[in-house]
Amino acid sequence: MGAHSFSGKVAIVGAFDTPVGTIVGKTPMELCVEAGLGALADAGLRAGQVDGLVTCNAMAQPLLYHAEAMAEYLQIFPRYCMAVGAGGGTTFSIIHHAASAIITGMADIVLVSMADSLRSGLSRDQALLVQSSTGHPEFEQPFGPTVPAYYALIARAHMAQYGTTAEQLAQVAVSGRAHAARNPAAQMRDPITVADVLASRMIADPLHLLDCSLVSDGGSAIVLTSAEVARDLAQPPVYLLGAGEGHRHEHISQAHSLTTSAAREAGERAYGMAGLGPQDMDFAQLYDCFTPTVLVELEDLGFCAKGEGGAFLESGATLPGGALPVNTHGGLLSHCHPGNPGSMFALTETVWQLRHAAGARQVRDASLALVHAQGGIMSSHTALILGREAG
Amino acid sequence: MSKILPRPTPLSQPYWDGCREGILRLQQCLDCTRCQFYPRAVCSHCHSARLEWRAACGRGVLASYTVVERGISAAYPAPYVVALIDLAEGPRMMSSVIGADPADLRVGAPVELGFAEWSDEIQMPVFHLIEDARGELS
Ligand SMILES: [Zn+2]
Numbered sequence: 001m002g003a004h005s006f007s008g009k010v011a012i013v014g015a016f017d018t019p020v021g022t023i024v025g026k027t028p029m030e031l032c033v034e035a036g037l038g039a040l041a042d043a044g045l046r047a048g049q050v051d052g053l054v055t056c057n058a059m060a061q062p063l064l065y066h067a068e069a070m071a072e073y074l075q076i077f078p079r080y081c082m083a084v085g086a087g088g089g090t091t092f093s094i095i096h097h098a099a100s101a102i103i104t105g106m107a108d109i110v111l112v113s114m115a116d117s118l119r120s121g122l123s124r125d126q127a128l129l130v131q132s133s134t135g136h137p138e139f140e141q142p143f144g145p146t147v148p149a150y151y152a153l154i155a156r157a158h159m160a161q162y163g164t165t166a167e168q169l170a171q172v173a174v175s176g177r178a179h180a181a182r183n184p185a186a187q188m189r190d191p192i193t194v195a196d197v198l199a200s201r202m203i204a205d206p207l208h209l210l211d212c213s214l215v216s217d218g219g220s221a222i223v224l225t226s227a228e229v230a231r232d233l234a235q236p237p238v239y240l241l242g243a244g245e246g247h248r249h250e251h252i253s254q255a256h257s258l259t260t261s262a263a264r265e266a267g268e269r270a271y272g273m274a275g276l277g278p279q280d281m282d283f284a285q286l287y288d289c290f291t292p293t294v295l296v297e298l299e300d301l302g303f304c305a306k307g308e309g310g311a312f313l314e315s316g317a318t319l320p321g322g323a324l325p326v327n328t329h330g331g332l333l334s335h336c337h338p339g340n341p342g343s344m345f346a347l348t349e350t351v352w353q354l355r356h357a358a359g360a361r362q363v364r365d366a367s368l369a370l371v372h373a374q375g376g377i378m379s380s381h382t383a384l385i386l387g388r389e390a391g
Numbered sequence: 392m393s394k395i396l397p398r399p400t401p402l403s404q405p406y407w408d409g410c411r412e413g414i415l416r417l418q419q420c421l422d423c424t425r426c427q428f429y430p431r432a433v434c435s436h437c438h439s440a441r442l443e444w445r446a447a448c449g450r451g452v453l454a455s456y457t458v459v460e461r462g463i464s465a466a467y468p469a470p471y472v473v474a475l476i477d478l479a480e481g482p483r484m485m486s487s488v489i490g491a492d493p494a495d496l497r498v499g500a501p502v503e504l505g506f507a508e509w510s511d512e513i514q515m516p517v518f519h520l521i522e523d524a525r526g527e528l529s
Contacts, residue, residue, distance in 0.1 A: 131463065132395070132463070136429065136485075137395075137397070137398070138397040138398065138399075138400075138403060138429070139397070139428075139429045139484065139485060140485045141395045141397075142394060142395045142396060142397050142509060142513075142515060143473055143485055143486060143487050143515070144394070144395065144459065144462060144463045144464075144466075144467035144471060144473065144487075145459070145463070145473045145485065146459060146461065146462070146463050148461075149457045149459050149473045152457035152459075152473075153455040153456070153457055153473070153474075153475055154455070156455045156456060156457060156498065157454070157455040157498065160455070160497075160498035160499070161498075201460070201461075202458075202460040203459075203460060203461050204457045204458070204459045204460065204461070204473075205457055205458040205459075205460065205493070206457075207457075251485075252475070252485075253475055253483055253484060253485040254429075254483075258454070258455055258475070
């Protein structure tokens with residue numbers, strides 16, 4: 001058991017984000033193609049060289065065979081081709097799988113491209129579907145839980161169990177915005193304070209409007225290949241050193257714990273593959289659809305002890321220049337959140353940080369990072385460890 | 392606009408029938424004796440298919456809750472409470488707490504079962520804070 005490892009054998013060699021925010025006049029497929037071609041150009045590759053293609057479906061333009069549709073659009077003919085669906089966790093679980101596909105020879109050059117237009121592309125019916133697509137249709141949805149409400153249940157449980165405060169939760173949003181302020185691509189860049197978060201409209205107690213992530217249009221893509229192929233391409237490779245997943249439930253009412261998530265085993269598996277630990281990470285990108293997710297993830301991924309996430313946030317550790325900068329692009333709270341593709345932007349940002357090409361927001365001497373995403377309601381978790389060196 | 396209504400399945404029909412009679416029915420496993428919620432064709436603990444319905448006593452505690460201030464639709468006028476209830480028999484379920492001042496809600500507060508009409512066909516199991524406990528909770 002556990003011998004499976006591609007540590008240092010697979011690398012990200014191209015990365016590209018489309019503009020994000022409100023992007024009028026482009027379909028999700030057009031954004032997906034733009035992102036994919038951008039990532040290939042960044043890598044110095046042509047679309048015809050892609051033999052693995054991975055996408056996710058778009059809520060604003062749902063397709064039965066999304067990845068095949070993109071291949072058709074570009075007239076490329078991959079031998080490994082699929083659209084994946086694990087909510088926000090989609091992005092990183094598929095990186096885990098695509099890396100394995102490269103190691104086993106299923107594909108040599110895999111393009112992962114994802115886009116959606118949740119801000120300007122949804123019809124009224126589609127918007128309602130997005131709102132009600134979470135939750136058990138028979139035993140949860142009739143009570144009228146909104147998406148923020150599910151996460152509020154997690155926040156409230158953490159507050160009751162560990163004394164975490166609304167101010168400490170707000171610090172997640174403040175920190176994300178402080179990073180976004182340094183990122184010209186971010187959707188929301190005006191700095192905010194804890195008082196601003198607490199004064200924003202209550203959505204689902206204890207979560208305020210500014211505890212909730214954005215709704216955006218946008219696309220993002222990366223190119224993945226073997227370390228051998230990576231050596232001859234245009235950009236310095238960013239190596240995949242570890243990957244791990246954890247899956248515990250679909251519905252929050254079935255979670256065995258509200259305050260400890262499967263991010264714990266995802267992290268342990270990723271650290272195990274990389275032979276590294278949380279203390280080795282120079283920065284982290286943690287899934288931040290709502291502020292309490294970051295609180296729980298900081299603990300479960302080992303950056304602080306269980307129950308101490310609030311104090312860790314209050315210390316300023318996650319801010320620019322802090323001991324562990326978190327979400328250096330601004331995250332889903334301040335950079336953008338187009339739905340399932342959301343965590344792609346955390347991945348491209350990590351590539352730029354590890355290339356030392358992140359401009360004004362560069363984390364000094366960054367060489368190792370953990371990126372994490374979750375889908376569902378803290379249901380499905382993947383952690384990846386990336387580095388400048390192969391090991 | 393109507394509230395979101397559950398669609399009973401052949402498996403869950405006895406549960407919803409129970410709700411209409413003012414009974415919260417749980418499945419109990421005849422092999423491992425544990426109760427489960429939501430209803431399934433097999434026991435989620437030991438995977439035995441030997442399950443029978445039993446009436447829950449209706450007591451539980453509030454495992455977590457939120458006061459929703461921006462409702463999911465016009466059929467759900469805010470504020471309303473979405474809660475997770477740990478039933479005395481063991482399982483946890485999502486529900487609502489009704490008739491309580493949100494300021495009186497506490498994780499760990501004892502609650503008891505009631506029912507609320509969602510449609511002619513559907514009575515939903517909801518919970519009330521237990522009156523006596525209110526004083527010592529605050
Ligand atoms: Zn059993």
